[in-house]
Amino acid sequence: MEITLNVNHNIHKVLVESDEMLLDTLRKLGYKSVKKGCDTTTCGICSVSIDDELIPSCSYLSYRAEGKKILTVEGLKEDARKIGEALTAEGVEQCGYCSPSLVVAIHTMLKQYEDPSDEEIKHYLVGNLCRCSGYEGHNRAIKHYMEVRHDGSK
Amino acid sequence: MAVNKPIRKIDGMGLTQGKPAYTDDLAPQDALIVKALRSPYAYAKIISIDTSLAEKMPEIKCVLTYKNVPDNLMTRAGQGYPEPSPYDKKVLADVVRYVGDAVAIVAGTSVKAVEQAMKKIKVDYEIYKPILDFEKAKDNPVKVHDNDGTFEMFDIGHFPDRNLAAGYAMEIGSVEKELNSSDVVYEGRYYTQAQSHAMTEPHSSTAYLDYQERLNIITSTQTPFHIRRILSRTLNIPMEKIKVFKPRVGGGYGGKQAVHGEVFVSLVTMMTGLPSKYIYTRREVFESTYSRHAMRIDMKIGAMKDGTIQVIDMNILSNTGAYGEHALTVLMVAGSKTLPLYNKVKAVGFRGDVVYTNLTPAGAYRGYGAVQGNFALESAIDELAEILNIDPIELRKKNMIKEMETSKIFEVMGEGKEGSPMTVESCKLDICLENVLNKIGWKEKYPCVEVDENTVRSVGLALAMQGSGIPFIDMGSASIKLNDFGTFNLTIGATDIGTGSDTILAQIAAEVLQIPVNKISVYSSDTDLTPFDVGAYASSTTYVSGNGVKRAAEKMVQEILRIGREHFDSDEVSYDGEYIYSKDDKISLVDLATIITYSENQQQLQTIGSYVGETAPPPYMVGAVEIEIDKRTGQYKILDYYASVDCGTTINPNLAKIQVEGGLLQGIGMASYEEVNHTDEGRLVNSSFMKYRIPTREEVGEIHVEFVESYEPSGPFGAKSVGEIGIDTPPAAIANAIKNAMGVRINKLPIKAEDIWMKKNNL
Numbered sequence: 001m002e003i004t005l006n007v008n009h010n011i012h013k014v015l016v017e018s019d020e021m022l023l024d025t026l027r028k029l030g031y032k033s034v035k036k037g038c039d040t041t042t043c044g045i046c047s048v049s050i051d052d053e054l055i056p057s058c059s060y061l062s063y064r065a066e067g068k069k070i071l072t073v074e075g076l077k078e079d080a081r082k083i084g085e086a087l088t089a090e091g092v093e094q095c096g097y098c099s100p101s102l103v104v105a106i107h108t109m110l111k112q113y114e115d116p117s118d119e120e121i122k123h124y125l126v127g128n129l130c131r132c133s134g135y136e137g138h139n140r141a142i143k144h145y146m147e148v149r150h151d152g153s154k
Numbered sequence: 155m156a157v158n159k160p161i162r163k164i165d166g167m168g169l170t171q172g173k174p175a176y177t178d179d180l181a182p183q184d185a186l187i188v189k190a191l192r193s194p195y196a197y198a199k200i201i202s203i204d205t206s207l208a209e210k211m212p213e214i215k216c217v218l219t220y221k222n223v224p225d226n227l228m229t230r231a232g233q234g235y236p237e238p239s240p241y242d243k244k245v246l247a248d249v250v251r252y253v254g255d256a257v258a259i260v261a262g263t264s265v266k267a268v269e270q271a272m273k274k275i276k277v278d279y280e281i282y283k284p285i286l287d288f289e290k291a292k293d294n295p296v297k298v299h300d301n302d303g304t305f306e307m308f309d310i311g312h313f314p315d316r317n318l319a320a321g322y323a324m325e326i327g328s329v330e331k332e333l334n335s336s337d338v339v340y341e342g343r344y345y346t347q348a349q350s351h352a353m354t355e356p357h358s359s360t361a362y363l364d365y366q367e368r369l370n371i372i373t374s375t376q377t378p379f380h381i382r383r384i385l386s387r388t389l390n391i392p393m394e395k396i397k398v399f400k401p402r403v404g405g406g407y408g409g410k411q412a413v414h415g416e417v418f419v420s421l422v423t424m425m426t427g428l429p430s431k432y433i434y435t436r437r438e439v440f441e442s443t444y445s446r447h448a449m450r451i452d453m454k455i456g457a458m459k460d461g462t463i464q465v466i467d468m469n470i471l472s473n474t475g476a477y478g479e480h481a482l483t484v485l486m487v488a489g490s491k492t493l494p495l496y497n498k499v500k501a502v503g504f505r506g507d508v509v510y511t512n513l514t515p516a517g518a519y520r521g522y523g524a525v526q527g528n529f530a531l532e533s534a535i536d537e538l539a540e541i542l543n544i545d546p547i548e549l550r551k552k553n554m555i556k557e558m559e560t561s562k563i564f565e566v567m568g569e570g571k572e573g574s575p576m577t578v579e580s581c582k583l584d585i586c587l588e589n590v591l592n593k594i595g596w597k598e599k600y601p602c603v604e605v606d607e608n609t610v611r612s613v614g615l616a617l618a619m620q621g622s623g624i625p626f627i628d629m630g631s632a633s634i635k636l637n638d639f640g641t642f643n644l645t646i647g648a649t650d651i652g653t654g655s656d657t658i659l660a661q662i663a664a665e666v667l668q669i670p671v672n673k674i675s676v677y678s679s680d681t682d683l684t685p686f687d688v689g690a691y692a693s694s695t696t697y698v699s700g701n702g703v704k705r706a707a708e709k710m711v712q713e714i715l716r717i718g719r720e721h722f723d724s725d726e727v728s729y730d731g732e733y734i735y736s737k738d739d740k741i742s743l744v745d746l747a748t749i750i751t752y753s754e755n756q757q758q759l760q761t762i763g764s765y766v767g768e769t770a771p772p773p774y775m776v777g778a779v780e781i782e783i784d785k786r787t788g789q790y791k792i793l794d795y796y797a798s799v800d801c802g803t804t805i806n807p808n809l810a811k812i813q814v815e816g817g818l819l820q821g822i823g824m825a826s827y828e829e830v831n832h833t834d835e836g837r838l839v840n841s842s843f844m845k846y847r848i849p850t851r852e853e854v855g856e857i858h859v860e861f862v863e864s865y866e867p868s869g870p871f872g873a874k875s876v877g878e879i880g881i882d883t884p885p886a887a888i889a890n891a892i893k894n895a896m897g898v899r900i901n902k903l904p905i906k907a908e909d910i911w912m913k914k915n916n917l
Binding site: 033034035036037040042043073074080081083085087088091092093095096097098100103122123125126127129130131132134135138139 | 160162163165166167169170171172173174175176178179351352353354355356402403404405407433435436437651652653654806808809811812815816817818819820842843844848849850851852854856857859
């Protein structure tokens with residue numbers, strides 16, 4: 001079937017199978033930041049923002065996304081760079097495989113929470129697994145990013 | 155200038171912004187999809203296999219079975235050559251030895267077609283009785299490799315007719331005599347489990363034939379040069395026809411040291427002429443790659459009443475599963491990178507058997523035996539302290555290794571062969587210990603503090619050491635090229651799998667060349683274009699490859715001085731990174747590099763440096779944990795983990811810190827709940843992230859890592875390794891904390907609440 005997807009404010013007409021998952025469609029369209037980590041919707045590495053909600057794209061049928069606003073890290077522009085700068089300032093991106101989805105997750109979290117507590121941050125991001133970092137560096141980077149963001153908005 | 159600076163990883167921004175960088179991102183768009191039909195049985199012979207229906211499907215381009223692939227024996231291990239692992243594996247064989255062993259390979263134009271085709275392959279198996287219990291495997295009538303021609307490249311104690319993949323024994327002094335003359339003897343048995351690497355990127359490989367009809371492989375590997383060699387020798391493809399390139403890799407931790415999907419995509423592409431790719435499913439990563447060697451470790455320690463440890467004896471049974479990847483060397487490291495911690499003994503014994511079973515193979519995993527050995531040794535030291543009625547910290551202080559001391563073990567035990575003698579020129583274990591005790595507040599908290607009538611908080615501690623490369627075996631090399639306008643290219647064989655080695659190697663080159671790191675473009679891990687490097691394993695990159703880079707850069711400085719002398723026609727020139735000076739003149743590097751490229755005395759400056767270690771200076775660390783435990787149930791949580799590390803100079807303090815933090819969390823996972831279980835038929839239970847739990851960000855309190863000042867004279871700018879050591883201390887530290895809270899010794903990993911409860915209640 002042909003569907004129309006709004007990805008990062010770009011409109012794509014794309015042929016998909018009825019059982020095709022958004023992860024595969026996005027990669028087919030060239031959004032290679034969206035990656036597969038598991039087969040069971042557990043690792044969070046395929047997460048994208050759909051209408052400002054964090055969704056694992058590996059188990060989201062592509063046609064369900066019609067009419068919705070999909071955001072991947074490629075579409076976050078300046079915000080993605082700032083979050084990226086905060087992560088890389090700690091060296092916590094390491095292998096980088098989970099980083100694009102983490103950037104999207106942090107961005108999406110901050111749309112929902114103005115000023116999340118440490119516990120809220122951990123809870124919101126709990127589905128984003130990382131095997132390299134031990135997470136401590138994420139905490140440092142996110143705190144730093146939130147400070148920079150606040151200073152910027154003043 | 156560049157070293158010991160927390161600069162950003164050179165690939166960091168690109169990766170966080172989602173640039174296409176990993177194998178599947180770079181695979182040709184029309185690559186055939188490759189998948190494997192895998193054995194549902196733990197041990198079976200293929201009586202017949204009919205692939206005709208699958209082959210008739212128009213979407214299917216290639217089906218491989220044992221009948222149409224090269225018949226050579228190999229080891230997947232991905233080590234130097236000749237390998238210290240037995241040649242006991244074929245690409246595809248008519249006998250399958252574990253659930254998940256490959257039976258047939260199917261390549262086609264879509265995932266769906268390939269999955270359909272796999273269902274159309276008819277296989278008749280003769281099901282054999284498997285051997286699944288590793289404690290019963292030795293000399294069992296069920297033989298995992300029954301007369302199938304397996305062999306060893308040199309003596310590794312390989313006796314397949316006894317289910318022994320490898321074995322080793324050594325004794326320094328007389329263990330028996332010293333045990334007999336000790337005032338007290340502690341004896342204890344410990345078990346460590348198989349652990350999965352759970353790297354986020356599944357193993358991925360793609361292959362295509364280029365315009366010269368050479369086989370190009372892009373693969374998520376830790377060892378591109380070993381992969382080229384193994385493919386050539388196993389698949390009978392001339393070495394010069396193969397190019398292997400490692401792009402960005404989504405984590406390895408040892409799991410991508412071996413050859414995995416590379417053999418299959420190579421065969422498919424050679425047979426069809428078409429590009430192909432094999433992206434492992436998460437289930438395949440768990441079931442069909444490999445995990446950590448499970449071990450049973452028997453400890454005996456003899457000591458005098460005053461706390462002098464006289465003798466340590468370690469006796470290991472290790473489970474390598476169906477194939478003996480890293481069987482011998484992981485075993486040896488369990489002793490060689492733990493026992494020298496207590497170097498004042500009069501005798502030390504170490505021996506072990508590595509047995510075959512019909513389970514998922516075991517292989518390299520961060521810590522590589524040391525984490526298993528550490529759990530046993532550092533638990534045993536606390537037990538010994540209790541018997542002696544001596545404070546466990548005082549016992550350690552009295553017996554532990556110190557700077558400028560040695561251990562005979564360094565000389566006797568290497569990896570797969572004898573070691574090399576070493577005086578430890580950098581060891582700040584004493585400072586690490588003091589720092590950790592102060593930071594965690596040991597005095598106030600040891601052994602435990604009651605929170606309320608049901609809850610206590612307790613502390614536990616362990617020491618650890620690792621190595622830095624494999625002396626006289628592992629070689630790393632680098633090449634540096636000066637470009638017009640004074641920029642440099644650094645090409646290295648070293649394999650950055652997310653650790654940041656491309657960055658820290660550039661920092662080392664920049665330090666020698668006295669230039670900013672951003673003047674250096676780094677390119678790595680390409681068997682055509684970069685010089686050789688064994689790859690990312692054995693904690694070798696900073697130390698071994700780093701020394702290679704340093705040599706190449708030092709030669710480049712000499713070359714710059716040479717062209718400076720020629721330019722000024724003077725013997726007295728100097729260089730400071732920006733200018734080349736004669737007695738009364740100067741020229742910038744930018745100008746001189748441009749002149750020798752375009753106008754005068756034209757020539758290309760390029761240098762090469764390579765390095766093989768003569769010793770493997772150990773990094774050291776002390777880890778201490780504070781836990782909170784419910785005395786009624788044994789349920790515990792980790793509040794804080796303090797680590798103090800001596801890895802010599804930290805080339806990049808940020809990246810070193812993340813290495814240790816990440817290692818600690820993998821160690822905490824191993825200590826607390828990660829495990830690989832099988833059904834009675836040998837089927838893996840934990841084959842997804844739903845059933846194999848890795849730590850999330852909610853489960854651990856805080857991890858605090860610090861580095862002590864230390865300088866290793868043989869390392870590049872004083873550096874040692876840091877990649878593995880972080881994983882070593884949590885199992886013993888957590889077990890010791892539980893003992894300090896509950897009074898029971900848990901000798902089996904992972905440490906589950908119910909095990910604590912049962913032990914407490916004598917069940």
